[in-house]
Amino acid sequence: MGKLRWYFAPCSPGLEGLLAEEVAVAGGTRIRQDRGGVSFQGTHDVGYRLVLWSRVAIRVLQELARARVGGPDDLYTMAHRLPWHKLMGTSRTFAVYSAVSGHLVRHSKFAALRVKDAVVDQLREQTGDRPSVDTDQPDVPLKITVRGPVATLSRDLAGDSLHRRGWRPIQVRSPINEALAAGLLQLTGWDRRSPLCDPMCGSGTFLVEAAHLAADRAPGLRREMALQRWPDFDEPLWTSLLQEAEERFAAGRRNVPALVGNDHHAGALAIARDSAERAEVAEHIQWHQSDVRDFRPDPTPATVVVNPPFGVRLQPDALAETWGRLGDFLKGLSSRVGDDDRQIMAWLLSADPELTHPLKLRSDERVAVVHGGLDCRWIRYPLGGALPPR
Ligand SMILES: C[S@@+](CC[C@H](N)C(=O)[O-])C[C@H]1O[C@@H](n2cnc3c(N)ncnc32)[C@H](O)[C@@H]1O
The missing domain is CATH 3.30.2130.30 (VC0802-like)
Structure with missing residues (x-):
């Protein structure tokens, strides 16, 4: 000991x-x-x-x-x-x-x-x-x-920040950080076995982290850690932990459900595809390019996670229009849920309570989180269906 x-x-x-x-x-x-x-x-x-x-x-x-x-x-x-x-x-x-x-x-x-x-x-x-x-x-x-x-x-122990998992090809504009994305996904209570989608996925952070969660892949698996360069480095222990992590990933990747991403921006999707490749989960994620209003995920997701645009770069009218389109997408999903089906749980990240109005949907849960130094809310919208979530 x-x-x-x-x-x-x-x-x-x-x-x-x-x-x-x-x-x-x-x-x-x-x-x-x-x-x-x-x-x-x-x-x-x-x-x-x-x-x-x-x-x-x-x-x-x-x-x-x-x-x-x-x-x-x-x-x-x-x-x-x-x-x-x-x-x-x-x-x-x-x-x-x-x-x-x-x-x-x-x-x-x-x-x-x-x-x-x-x-x-x-x-x-x-x-x-x-x-x-x-x-x-x-x-x-x-x-x-x-x-x-x-x-x-x-x-x-790590040296560099642990949110840098090593799979992001380049620094991209307004991505959500990997550790926050993994945390938000877990706050949804997603069971890691049912389909999940992100309709405005940008560089794909939620989907890559979701694939790693479902595949039981250790986030630090391919990273070099500072502790490996220390005189008291316990190499046998580290090697056995890596070996165990490899085995868990090999077994876990057989159980990854359908993960679907969409964005209207081709450049963002190219980065997302590249990231998924580098993160060794490319075969588990489907990518679509369309406006959010026209996006029809297949299979129907049980959980939706999304980090819609907000902040200073966009004009208020343009933001309201974008959030309105996201609302249309979510209402479209709602209509695909039958009376006997489970509700779909959609979770949105928002820094501004005003922005959620154009969604025209009712939320039932809010969690306070911090993203990019801003106080945000991770907000849950139950969609359609008569049965509460499992
Ligand atoms: C804040 S970013 C999402 C960042 C993402 N979570 C990541 O980690 O990279 C918002 C994304 O919404 C996309 N977007 C904005 N309006 C859209 C629309 N009408 N239809 C589809 N995508 C849209 C943008 O292209 C952008 O990638």
Whole structure:
């Protein structure tokens, strides 16, 4: 049994409950939800499992030290005490990122500098060598957080943000981030076995994430993680976790239901197709190019998810027209549901309550989430049918 450590995994606000469940599945204990993240305890295998399997975490931070501090010099002392030859060594690059609030340590950059100096000084005293800093892709990304009088120094297991799954070919305009898309999908309660569609799919984020959910594919499966470059990297454990993830994907991909995407923009669909290919789920997703009003998904979906246009780029009239067309599409679906059928559940992301009026539909549930820094609502519209959802 390895050493028990504390961890903190940040996520998009509104997804903490889902992340807490993921942490429990990974074997974490003493799980606590805060706004924008979850803290927990676990041995190193819990961190490894979470960084490979979490769909909603943005990072997984392993705590190295925590202390009450009175000023920046205490940060130096706290960092200087740690066994850096075991945690990092001198042949690897590192970087210190910081987040500071409160009056004791006023400048975030200064906090990072004190920690960096402590690491370099201590390794040089012990080994005669000094490690190099690389802020682009450090082998050992460190994070110093100061909240009021408490400072926490941690190592970031992934390095890069976990929403970057590695399958998006290029940076596209207004996509929804992968971790938020995976979280929103799970908030719908979609059973992962019935058909799902996105009628304004853009670069296809919802559909690729839905395919991964249904296929039981680990989001971190093809990603390189910073932890693989650490001196205490447990390679046998990581290899066995990857092997298990491969087996689960091979079995799970036989169970993926029909997933259907539509957009009127050919360029967006080209990116979506490319993404699905790179994400190894191309055969599970059908793509259509039409105006949303003319889109007739086949088979009829049980769940609709959509992130319609909103924001500053479009004129209010054009937005109202677009949302009206989306409303027509949803009412068309409603009419395909017979009296004995289950209702179709449509979920829409909206930053602006005004925008939903042209839909001319009644919602029955709203969840507060954050997308692109904006407070949004993930809104449910039950369509047609007499029976409530399973
Ligand atoms: C906010 S983006 C969706 C982003 C998407 N969730 C992603 O992850 O890339 C809205 C999308 O709606 C599409 N769209 C706007 N009006 C449309 C219409 N009338 N019919 C079909 N698609 C439309 C746009 O082309 C755009 O791709």
